[in-house]
Amino acid sequence: MSLLRITDLRASLGGRSVLNGVSLAIGAGEFVGLIGPNGAGKTTLLRAILGLTASSGVIELDGRATSAMSARERARLVSYLPQEREIAWPVSVRRLVELGRAPHLPAFARVSAADVDAVDRAIQRMEIGAFANRPATELSGGEKARVVIARALAQEAPLMLADEPTAGLDPAHQISLMRVFSGLAxxxxxVVACLHDLGLAARWCTRLVLLDAGTIAADGAPGAVLSPDRLRDVYNIEAFIKEGAGGMIVHPLDLANR
Incomplete structure (x- = not known):
């Protein structure tokens, strides 16, 4: 059974069609890179899955239609890392990560030993223990990004949706995050992650789904999706592509000559 199944998903924003009949299934153990140019519909797809953007079609999580689920039930099955990483309240980093456990706690309940363990694992995975007791509002942009990712990890949902998760991270922490996502799979x-860095997507994802103008242009292993011709057609770029010892190497070089 698929963790996520989408059938004929359609969505519009401001009167403009953004998703045009997307069908997709995600199984356990997959690290899926959702790629495509700006405006292809990647963020809208993630938000539609979560019920944050109005859509038509069928969305199922763990074999159940999301339309029949409460917000809490859905949050136990899927976590979400949005593009926005602003932190408004000066709570401690640990307390912010603890908020990821909310779907598992009854109202006003204290965190249990299992919750503490989940928070500790998330803090360790994102390497933020050194500032776990600092107010989250006092952190740098990159540190805030890592804290928000840790909050999503602490949720321990079987499926994570991440929108541009590497934004604001330096190269070392980008690679560390790819290792975390690969480990989860x-x-x-x-994990389904919107990624603009084709090099990271090619090297770390087990599967790529390429969106273009609201439809799936390609879906498969990185080597099958990231062909020179397809990168010219969809991204209008020329790229260096090579198989390396640790996986594919993809590096955009220039705009395609047309």
């Missing part, structure tokens, strides 16, 4: 969870 190896443990049986699944």
């Amino acid at each position: 190896q443990e049986g969870g699944s």
